[in-house]
Amino acid sequence: MDGSGNPWFRADVGISGEKIVCLGRVEAVQARRVIDAQGLMVCPGFIDVHAHSDPIFTLNADDQCRYLEGRIRQGITTEIIGNCGKSLGPLKPENVDFVKGTFWQSPEGVAWDWSTVGEYLKRLETQGVALNVGTLAAHGTIRIAVMGMNAAVPSEEQLREMKRLVQEALDEGAFGLSCGLIYPPGMYTTTFELMELARVAASKGRIFTSHIRGSSETLLPAVKEIIRIGEETGVAVQHSHHEAVGKDHWWKIEETLRLEESARDRGVSITYDVFPYVAANTNMTAIFPPWSLEGGIQKLMERLRAPEIRGRIESDIEESIPGWPPWIPGCWAHNIVEAVGWDNIRVYHVGSEKHKSLIGKSIQEISGIFAKKPFEAVAELMLEADGVASCYVFGVSGDLSTDEPNRELIRHPLGAISTDASDFGKGKPHPAAYGTYPRVIGRLARDEKVIPVQEAVRKMTSWPAQIMGIRDRGWIREGMFADIVLLDLPRINDNATYDKPRQFPDGVEFVLINGKIIIERGEYHRSLPGKVLRW
Numbered sequence: 001m002d003g004s005g006n007p008w009f010r011a012d013v014g015i016s017g018e019k020i021v022c023l024g025r026v027e028a029v030q031a032r033r034v035i036d037a038q039g040l041m042v043c044p045g046f047i048d049v050h051a052h053s054d055p056i057f058t059l060n061a062d063d064q065c066r067y068l069e070g071r072i073r074q075g076i077t078t079e080i081i082g083n084c085g086k087s088l089g090p091l092k093p094e095n096v097d098f099v100k101g102t103f104w105q106s107p108e109g110v111a112w113d114w115s116t117v118g119e120y121l122k123r124l125e126t127q128g129v130a131l132n133v134g135t136l137a138a139h140g141t142i143r144i145a146v147m148g149m150n151a152a153v154p155s156e157e158q159l160r161e162m163k164r165l166v167q168e169a170l171d172e173g174a175f176g177l178s179c180g181l182i183y184p185p186g187m188y189t190t191t192f193e194l195m196e197l198a199r200v201a202a203s204k205g206r207i208f209t210s211h212i213r214g215s216s217e218t219l220l221p222a223v224k225e226i227i228r229i230g231e232e233t234g235v236a237v238q239h240s241h242h243e244a245v246g247k248d249h250w251w252k253i254e255e256t257l258r259l260e261e262s263a264r265d266r267g268v269s270i271t272y273d274v275f276p277y278v279a280a281n282t283n284m285t286a287i288f289p290p291w292s293l294e295g296g297i298q299k300l301m302e303r304l305r306a307p308e309i310r311g312r313i314e315s316d317i318e319e320s321i322p323g324w325p326p327w328i329p330g331c332w333a334h335n336i337v338e339a340v341g342w343d344n345i346r347v348y349h350v351g352s353e354k355h356k357s358l359i360g361k362s363i364q365e366i367s368g369i370f371a372k373k374p375f376e377a378v379a380e381l382m383l384e385a386d387g388v389a390s391c392y393v394f395g396v397s398g399d400l401s402t403d404e405p406n407r408e409l410i411r412h413p414l415g416a417i418s419t420d421a422s423d424f425g426k427g428k429p430h431p432a433a434y435g436t437y438p439r440v441i442g443r444l445a446r447d448e449k450v451i452p453v454q455e456a457v458r459k460m461t462s463w464p465a466q467i468m469g470i471r472d473r474g475w476i477r478e479g480m481f482a483d484i485v486l487l488d489l490p491r492i493n494d495n496a497t498y499d500k501p502r503q504f505p506d507g508v509e510f511v512l513i514n515g516k517i518i519i520e521r522g523e524y525h526r527s528l529p530g531k532v533l534r535w
Contacts, residue, residue, distance in 0.1 A: 001043040002476040005458035013042060015482045018514040023478055037486055040509055041453075044461040044474050045077025045483030046437045050209075050240055050273050050418035054081045054088050055106040057124050057133055065526040067107060068130045070423055070434040073504045073524065074494075075460075077483035077513045078132035078533070080468055083240060083420075084211040085140030085180030089117040090165055092145045099141055101297045102183070104283045104388055105349060105424040118172030121532050128528030131513055132473070132483065134535075136209060137169035139179035139197060140186045151188040151294045159196060166200045173534025175468050176207030178240070181222070181326075182214065182286060182334045184293040190327050195229050202235035206535065207468065209238040214334030215245040215396075217322035222333065223256045230268040238467060239272035241420045242409050243280065243397045246339030250397060250405040257412055264414075271467050273418035274409040276439050278398035279498065281348060281421060281430040284382060284389040287336050289316040291329065297387035304379050314375040340395040342367065342374040346498075347381070349427025351388025355381055359427050360499065363391075390427065392498065407450050410440065416464040417456070423502065431501040435494030438505035442492040453489070469535060481531075486510035 001008045014022035014031070028034050048071070056067045071079070081087070086102045096112055114120045117137060124133065142165045146158050154162065166177055177197060180186045198208045208229065212222035223239065230237035239260070244250045260270050285293060285300065292303050292313050303309040317337050326333030336345070343364035350358060358366055358381070366381065367374040381389055397406040409415055417440055421432035437460055445456040465474025473481050485508065492507030511519035516529035 001457045003044040003461035041487045041489045046075045046460040047464040048079040049464040051079035053422040055110045074437045075485040082136035085186045087138035087141045089120040098144045107424045117169040125532040129530035131530040134533035136178040137174040143185045149296045170204045177201040178209040180211040187290045198233045198235045202233045208235040211240045216339035218333045219252045221324045227263045236269035242272040273416045279392045279394045280396045344394040346392040349390040351385035417459045431496035434496035439494035482515040484512040
């Protein structure tokens with residue numbers, strides 16, 4: 001299954017060093033090592049265009065291999081980090097704490113001792129990486145470097161500096177520019193600011209990826225905004241983890257797909273990625289109104305301690321209806337609580353030892369335990385944990401009774417498969433960090449015929465490679481790097497669940513990264529065969 005989307009064919013694959021050198025009939029006598037793959041499906045390694053493993057790659061070999069095991073065991077050989085406007089560079093000493101705050105679940109041992117994207121990539125290259133990794137330049141990190149967590153419109157000088165930092169990151173090998181428009185500081189930006197920075201990416205032939213403004217009330221204008229950015233700047237646009245949050249908004253998926261198809265008919269290069277689950281994972285701060293987050297996590301903590309301000313925050317969460325344009329003071333593009341309700345928001349990590357028992361419980365359940373209103377329960381939880389708390393949000397393109405809206409996104413040819421998840425060893429990670437690709441191939445393609453198996457493989461290999469501009473991976477072809485996964489198709493199955501996410505899949509027999517075996521008949525060889533990828 002070569003990644004092209006064509007049906008399977010029977011062939012041998014010859015590897016020399018890091019690359020595929022022949023395909024077809026290969027005499028075994030030529031090989032130093034033969035893997036008997038009779039009855040297995042040979043396909044390219046999976047490329048995750050939307051990952052959040054950024055801090056993990058800075059760790060020593062043992063820790064890196066441990067944290068990435070769930071990803072490698074499901075067949076991921078390459079991932080793109082720096083998504084949602086969050087990356088580990090550029091760093092300015094006076095603002096580094098703000099960046100740390102955006103990576104709310106970083107594992108212990110991250111040094112934070114680089115400044116530019118180039119220095120960060122060089123750091124990874126020097127110490128080695130377990131799988132192939134490339135990064136995007138992140139709008140949020142760049143804005144923090146120039147403006148801190150200030151919600152203001154940048155001055156001409158500040159905008160020039162942001163454009164310079166985007167240019168620098170792209171010159172140092174970033175694959176494009178990402179933004180996260182439901183998180184600070186991305187939520188404070190105007191379309192004009194985004195277009196000015198997107199023009200820099202367009203001038204270099206790079207992509208612009210966006211966690212859009214909102215996926216509930218403002219889903220349609222938010223999609224129109226990224227289409228406009230692509231249309232007016234010429235940049236290729238990636239709609240990050242395409243979704244509709246809240247049952248009242250699932251119907252909009254059909255309309256967003258129509259908008260994106262129409263844009264492509266006009267020559268706008270727009271694509272998207274999607275994860276095969278009906279819950280998203282995010283920082284608990286995502287449920288708070290934009291004004292309450294200005295200045296960073298500690299400012300939010302101060303506001304929650306002030307009764308009058310705390311009351312205003314509660315009023316906004318309980319009563320605010322999202323509106324447009326979202327950067328106007330008092331406007332809010334994506335009220336998650338309004339979209340899904342307190343009962344669909346579950347804690348999956350909390351920084352307070354006192355409240356570890358609450359992991360896995362909904363805010364509605366915690367409200368009963370605390371004998372307080374849901375908002376008061378969240379406020380107490382956040383203050384006890386000093387703002388370190390994360391949650392699952394259920395009701396994303398489906399719920400536990402139906403995932404048909406999500407399947408609509410998976411079926412469409414423009415969609416690549418992604419995880420939007422990583423495991424930092426804290427709380428309960430999203431099951432996507434362990435089961436995304438086996439879930440699509442086994443459950444959705446093989447068993448339920450949502451898409452053909454060869455189409456599932458295309459959405460995980462050659463299509464994400466094409467989207468990101470990775471020219472030498474994603475296909476089983478002569479001259480390509482030997483990132484290869486061998487699957488036992490009848491056995492492939494995801495085992496990770498929301499309650500027990502750290503469960504490895506079945507049926508992934510071998511994983512090769514740059515010609516080196518890292519999974520062999522289910523055994524994990526802890527090593528660093530990956531490469532740092534640059535544009």
